[in-house]
Amino acid sequence: MLSLGATVIVVVLAVLAGLAYKGHFSNLALMLFPPVLSFLLLLVKEQGMVGVMWSYPSIVCFYFIFRERWAWVANAILIMTVVPMAVAELETAVALQAMITLSVVSILSIMAVRVIGIQQQRLETMAVTDSLTGLLNRRLLRPSLEQALARQRRSDEAAILLMVDVDHFKNINDTFGHMTGDHVLADMAKLLKGRLRATDQIFRVGGEEFAIILLDTASGPGHLVAQLLRSAVAGENLIDSHPVTISVGAAKLDKADTPESWLARADQCLYEAKSDGRNRVVADTPLQPA
Secondary structure (H helix, E strand, O other): OHHHHHHHHHHHHHHHHHHHHOOOOOHHHHHHHHHHHHHHHHHHHHHOHHHHHOHHHHHHHHHHHOOHHHHHHHHHHHHHHHHHHHHHHOOHHHHHHHHHHHHHHHHHHHHHHHHHHHHHHHHHHHHHEOOOOOOEEHHHHHHHHHHHHHHHHHHOOOEEEEEEEEOOHHHHHHHHOHHHHHHHHHHHHHHHHHOOOOOOEEEEOOOOEEEEEEEOOOHHHHHHHHHHHHHHHHOOOOEOOEOOOEEEEEEEOOOOOOHHHHHHHHHHHHHHHHHOOOOOEEEOOOOOOO
């Protein structure tokens, strides 16, 4: 009966661990804790040290099937109940060893889960950010455009898309070297981001090209922001004795837009800004500052 019970619990824990691995923490795991604990106590009573040994994989497993806070609680309860039972059934020295090793396994499990969580967070950050500038990367641009479209259709919220390109960037690389070019891009990213709201989104979408989504922004204010960014870059001494400027294309969001059409209009405006002499803003509609 004990073997059958152990088999059932192991299978259930394995299923719950598989669900947790996919990000689905089931409430069934919490409901399973009381019978698991009761079973462990029975094992200690019937099998002594062999029963205590079953507590070790249980401690590790709890950190993978429970959310971290509940895993702490479950393991604290397990140690506080299994150890007194071990003291009653085993020699004092053996029970003391069990208490120490159970505590060590629990602490190491906490550390392992924390390290895994930190590494996972770093990987997720690396997947969506540009390593040079720290901005969001091109991979997130389309989902962000789709979100802006959904908000516009749901609540008629205005939005502006800015496409920004560093003027004559190839000449900067050729004249001063790629390291200087990288510094220009990194400083440019800080400069642009520092003049945007927390709700605005800025992406590095190409070598020297950036995209900015101004949420809840009408055409007039969007044009002012674009001009502010252009003049801020022009007035900044990013390279000693060498002017660095940007061209900006601005496109407002229309109800009939798709991510592709919105992006295409902003790109066309950027192309016109560069064709008209650079260091300027071109919008897809006549804009009057508001």
